[in-house]
Amino acid sequence: MQKFNITRLLVMLFVLTLFAAGCAKKPVADDAAVTEQPTEVAVIEQQPAAVVEQQVDEAAAARRAAKAAASAAKRAANNLVRVYFDFDQYTLTASAKDQLMSNAMLLKSAPAVKIQIEGHCDERGSDEYNLALGEKRALATKNYLVSLGISANRMSVISYGEEVPLDSANTEAAWAKNRRAEFKAQR
Amino acid sequence: MNKIKFSLFFIVLCLLFSTPALAVKIEISAPGEQTIPLAITRLLPIEEPLQGLAEEFQQVLEADLDLSGLFAQVDPAAFLDDAAKLTLLSTMVDFAQWRMLGAEAVIKGGYRLQGEKLTIELRLYDVISRRLLTGRRYIGKMNDVRKIAHAFADQVLLGLTDELGPFSSRIAYISKRTGHKELYLMDVDGYKPQRLTDHRTIVLNPDFSPTRKEITFTSYKAGNPDLYRKEIYTGRESRLSLKQGLNIGGRYSPDGREVALTLSKDKNSELYLIGTDGTIHKRLTNHYGIDVDPSWSPEGTRIAFVSDRRGNPNVFIVDVHSLEVERLTFAGKYNATPAWSPKGKRIAFARLADRKFDIFSINADGSDERQLTFGAGSKEHPRWSPDGRFLVYSLDRDGEKSIWVMRADGTGARRISAAGAADSHPAWSGRW
Numbered sequence: 001m002q003k004f005n006i007t008r009l010l011v012m013l014f015v016l017t018l019f020a021a022g023c024a025k026k027p028v029a030d031d032a033a034v035t036e037q038p039t040e041v042a043v044i045e046q047q048p049a050a051v052v053e054q055q056v057d058e059a060a061a062a063r064r065a066a067k068a069a070a071s072a073a074k075r076a077a078n079n080l081v082r083v084y085f086d087f088d089q090y091t092l093t094a095s096a097k098d099q100l101m102s103n104a105m106l107l108k109s110a111p112a113v114k115i116q117i118e119g120h121c122d123e124r125g126s127d128e129y130n131l132a133l134g135e136k137r138a139l140a141t142k143n144y145l146v147s148l149g150i151s152a153n154r155m156s157v158i159s160y161g162e163e164v165p166l167d168s169a170n171t172e173a174a175w176a177k178n179r180r181a182e183f184k185a186q187r
Numbered sequence: 188m189n190k191i192k193f194s195l196f197f198i199v200l201c202l203l204f205s206t207p208a209l210a211v212k213i214e215i216s217a218p219g220e221q222t223i224p225l226a227i228t229r230l231l232p233i234e235e236p237l238q239g240l241a242e243e244f245q246q247v248l249e250a251d252l253d254l255s256g257l258f259a260q261v262d263p264a265a266f267l268d269d270a271a272k273l274t275l276l277s278t279m280v281d282f283a284q285w286r287m288l289g290a291e292a293v294i295k296g297g298y299r300l301q302g303e304k305l306t307i308e309l310r311l312y313d314v315i316s317r318r319l320l321t322g323r324r325y326i327g328k329m330n331d332v333r334k335i336a337h338a339f340a341d342q343v344l345l346g347l348t349d350e351l352g353p354f355s356s357r358i359a360y361i362s363k364r365t366g367h368k369e370l371y372l373m374d375v376d377g378y379k380p381q382r383l384t385d386h387r388t389i390v391l392n393p394d395f396s397p398t399r400k401e402i403t404f405t406s407y408k409a410g411n412p413d414l415y416r417k418e419i420y421t422g423r424e425s426r427l428s429l430k431q432g433l434n435i436g437g438r439y440s441p442d443g444r445e446v447a448l449t450l451s452k453d454k455n456s457e458l459y460l461i462g463t464d465g466t467i468h469k470r471l472t473n474h475y476g477i478d479v480d481p482s483w484s485p486e487g488t489r490i491a492f493v494s495d496r497r498g499n500p501n502v503f504i505v506d507v508h509s510l511e512v513e514r515l516t517f518a519g520k521y522n523a524t525p526a527w528s529p530k531g532k533r534i535a536f537a538r539l540a541d542r543k544f545d546i547f548s549i550n551a552d553g554s555d556e557r558q559l560t561f562g563a564g565s566k567e568h569p570r571w572s573p574d575g576r577f578l579v580y581s582l583d584r585d586g587e588k589s590i591w592v593m594r595a596d597g598t599g600a601r602r603i604s605a606a607g608a609a610d611s612h613p614a615w616s617g618r619w
Contacts, residue, residue, distance in 0.1 A: 036421065088521075124542065125500070126479075126500070127612070129477060129495075129523055129526070131456075132433065132451065135432060157432075158411065159451075164389075
């Protein structure tokens with residue numbers, strides 16, 4: 001009996017605290033505060049004491065292999081070289097085409113690798129226009145790789161416009177570095 | 188939450204008298220050409236004086252009215268004894284004194300603090316006709332002083348020009364102060380900067396809904412440049428357009444029911460109209476060139492945009508119904524970011540020349556092009572105030588990016604964003 005009363009008192013105190021917390025906020029917040037609090041308490045009560053549970057499965061080896069393949073893919077993608085563009089242009093220069101030729105070779109030797117081609121611009125020009133221009137650069141790069149025999153569904157494109165410069169200096173040299181297409185490995 | 192509370196407290200009570208015929212009235216389209224000699228007296232205590240209140244109020248009101256370019260302020264050092272008298276009725280004002288000082292209008296006011304409740308009484312008198320032009324009583328709290336000053340500045344402009352000022356509105360912008368580009372909101376004088384997003388990627392190019400307290404912007408949060416919408420007060424956020432490729436440059440139509448934007452889902456950037464549920468209503472352009480940066484005419488029938496379909500980037504206008512396209516800009520080699528004035532006549536844009544942008548404006552029919560900014564640094568992203576009197580823009584100078592406001596004719600430029608931070612891409616809200 002005595003114990004029951006103490007429990008009741010504790011419950012009432014808890015409810016009162018909830019009320020106090022609820023009243024301090026705006027009425028709109030009340031529902032959330034009242035409904036969230038009790039579930040939290042329940043979770044704590046249900047937690048097992050000092051028993052550690054771990055998932056055991058037989059796919060670990062497969063996962064390790066996949067991870068190794070992914071890092072191999074990443075390594076392959078890291079060897080892909082950037083290509084550069086002229087101001088306000090998305091047509092590939094002769095040297096860009098040469099570089100894409102060697103990139104295509106790398107991609108052929110690692111047929112499992114999927115890549116994302118990022119199009120970038122220098123900071124001159126309007127940001128919106130540069131987002132569109134960056135996409136055209138990435139697409140021109142992808143299309144050339146396709147023409148060299150790389151499957152289109154191994155490659156996705158994204159434009160970062162002028163948002164991710166390699167060199168944030170305000171010089172011709174920096175701008176030339178920033179007008180580029182880059183290659184990232186994808187899982 | 189607190190904000191809503193403020194607004195409840197912050198009620199404009201009454202227009203004490205109806206506005207009589209004005210002795211002074213000027214053309215709003217030509218700020219700076221003709222100025223009204225205005226005396227702004229210091230707020231006086233109705234009961235107990237409070238430290239600093241009158242000064243803060245004065246500073247905000249003066250800055251707003253100075254930006255308007257409509258007034259020549261009468262030197263307070265020359266004020267006579269009427270300036271020190273609390274005269275909330277026109278019959279009590281010694282207009283002869285103000286006339287002698289050359290003032291054509293005079294602002295007088297008083298304040299009272301009762302518990303938490305702050306009351307500020309404000310009067311704008313016409314010195315020539317000796318009448319009240321605008322009378323306002325504001326009731327709020329101590330931290331509403333700036334808000335009240337902005338609201339009264341709006342009313343002063345209404346009283347003298349028949350067009351409300353824009354000083355109570357807000358400016359959204361992009362700042363990199365956390366290291367990532369995020370969306371922020373501030374007052375039109377740069378006060379109270381407040382971060383609205385925590386995407387930790389790249390957030391770009393905000394625009395206000397004209398009908399709701401809502402902002403649209405582009406973010407890379409989900410790995411693609413998607414268009415988002417965010418309710419300012421609830422913080423509720425959702426993706427409005429998530430097509431493969433670009434979902435950028437979202438601009439609400441003047442009725443708030445559609446959004447014009449650039450999509451590149453078909454491997455080339457084109458302008459589209461989408462509904463507020465994200466469904467595509469209409470494709471506006473069809474050209475292999477780049478089409479970006481839409482800006483609505485105030486009637487919602489035409490859209491200015493940037494295209495390189497004739498070689499270099501230039502501003503074009505597309506008719507939303509017929510889809511006919513006409514070219515707007517011919518001079519210069521690189522014209523971008525058009526912004527159509529809410530008054531309809533002029534279109535502001537940025538032109539790249541000698542490695543930097545400057546801001547220009549041109550009539551919507553292509554006539555009367557004018558350069559508005561000069562000097563060092565690149566000025567971009569012009570956007571109009573809701574009354575069409577001012578332009579907000581970003582300046583990139585010496586590696587520092589900041590936000591500035593100027594009059595529509597290019598005069599009165601001033602920095603509003605805080606020192607140090609990399610702030611850009613402002614958008615001016617409608618009436619708040």
